[in-house]
Amino acid sequence: MKPFYFIGFVLVAYFAAAFFDSAAVFDSLEFSGNLLLKILPILLLVFGVMFIFNFFVTPEIITKNLAKSSGFRRWVIAIGGGIISTGPIYLWYPLLRELKKYGVSDGFVAAFLYSRAIKPFLFPVMIFYFGWAYAFTLTVVMILMSFGEGVIIERLNLKSVK
Secondary structure (H helix, E strand, O other): OOHHHHHHHHHHHHHHHHHOOOOHHHHHHHHHHHHHHHHHHHHHHHHHHHHHHHHHHHHHHHHHHHOOOOOOOHHHHHHHHHHOOOHHHHHHHHHHHHHOOOOOOHHHHHHHHHHHHOOHHHHHHHHHOOOHHHHHHHHHHHHHHHHHHHHHHHHHHHHHHO
8 A cells, every 4th residue: 555655645745736726736737648648669669678678597507507698698698687687786796696605796796787787678768858869879888888897807806816
């Protein structure tokens, strides 16, 4: 029942505001509806891609490919996994520790953690406020930087071992 408190509060606030200034309430609802219509196609696409990834990509597949495969595919899995991961970061720490036990290196863990800053479900809102060019450029730069961070961590670990 607690999740509905916020919705109830918002409805009460709208009714109270409508009592004082109904035109402002209708303007607000119209703006919100137009915003939803603008971002809905992109939002549906993002949720569709996330659903497909969550359905087909299991932790076993990720562990097998990160620990045993080599090259570019490992980076794509680490960065892509960070992008599609959800929930609080501290819940991922035990899984990442287990992955390290199976041979996943620190660089891939770092790339995963860095790329968690890219949130597909926020992409439509970013496009709405900043435009396609900005959203796309920022996302590409963040992906490249997560790769760069992972490589730097790999190099630092190699130098510290020697």
